[in-house]
């Protein structure tokens with residue numbers, strides 16, 4: 526890494542990551558208020574001053590004839606004492622210095638009893654896998670920690686042998702492990718109305734990506750002898766009080782849907798459907814039914830409440846788009862992103878995520894001038910189908926205002942649209958399926974904010 530990068534490449538994390546949660550009250554849907562902004566800048570400067578005081582050490586290290594990194598010479602506590610014993614934390618936890626990297630409720634949304642959403646802190650995550658404890662949460666009626674020994678899963682309807690499975694029954698069957706993203710259909714909903722919530726956590730944080738393990742649904746449907754002629758749809762039903770049911774077409778059900786119990790190498794977390802959830806790759810989150818207790822095979826769609834009243838898109842001509850299940854190709858720059866601050870001109874890595882419900886990501890372009898010029902970003906491996914793909918691109922910030930955007934293209938050739946293009950077809954009344962290009966404005970001061978261009 527060239528030296529100048531080390532000297533100038535500093536992006537401060539969004540305020541939420543390093544200030545106490547209660548101070549986040551100052552962050553509203555309008556961003557930071559003036560007083561808070563001043564306070565944060567002062568804290569940044571204080572933090573830089575501490576880092577800067579290493580200069581004296583460099584002097585004495587040089588005097589001692591040491592040419593390398595003087596920090597190696599510091600007799601730190603870690604280098605001179607016995608460490609903590611093994612298994613002091615039998616279940617490992619993040620460092621105490623990371624305690625502010627949390628899923629959070631949006632300042633722009635009100636909670637309706639237990640039914641709410643907690644967003645994943647995309648600005649603080651690396652690579653493509655979401656740590657289980659930071660996976661976003663969306664519950665229509667709160668979450669449960671269901672005893673797996675009492676949980677039952679039934680398949681009925683147009684099948685020869687309706688069956689009820691225990692968790693033990695399921696875990697004896699052939700299993701697969703696959704990495705897939707899950708995105709709530711309402712992710713980026715606030716952008717339809719240009720609410721401009723302050724950070725990427727709230728614009729795009731109803732998005733996560735994990736390795737899921739479970740039994741292919743096709744294996745279970747075969748096991749029950751489903752009616753291959755008339756069985757055209759399945760209904761998935763959750764065990765919570767929200768009466769969450771979703772219709773899924775049979776060709777999709779037989780393709781890559783998983784009845785999953787595992788997430789990131791261990792059992793699902795209770796918030797994410799423990800002990801059983803449906804994984805429907807590429808399809809909006811609502812179909813990924815949690816606390817899954819029943820699948821019915823039928824010959825036509827059910828038109829349940831969550832597919833006839835909710836999760837439909839109101840179009841300008843008054844019609845509704847229904848069963849708009851697939852999450853179209855989308856991307857977002859996660860750093861630098863809203864709420865972060867660039868402290869210096871010079872080299873800054875731009876990084877983000879791209880995904881498509883229709884397959885693999887083929888290319889991501891990045892613009893730093895609001896979409897006039899585009900450069901192709903580096904895609905990091907692995908590049909998997911219906912999975913997040915991480916991209917990176919070099920950027921030398923000259924200190925003048927900039928507008929950062931990313932534009933993803935998937936293997937079908939579909940190009941992520943601008944917000945204006947999307948509005949021209951879909952209007953402004955939608956809540957769901959906003960996959961428009963996101964713009965982050967970098968001000969001369971280095972502050973990054975959410976804008977629409």
Ligand SMILES: Nc1nc2c(c(=O)[nH]1)N[C@H]1C(S)=C(S)[C@@H](COP(=O)(O)O)O[C@H]1N2
Pocket residue numbers: 660661662663664665666707708709710762763764765767769796797798809810811812813814815816
């Ligand atoms: N049983 C049940 N399944 C559910 C829900 C729910 O409230 N109850 N919420 C759905 C919605 S709208 C989404 S976006 C995803 C969220 O999954 P997560 O909480 O694991 O992120 O679960 C879906 N499955």
Ligand SMILES: [Mo]
Pocket residue numbers: 663709710711810811
């Ligand atoms: Mo959702």
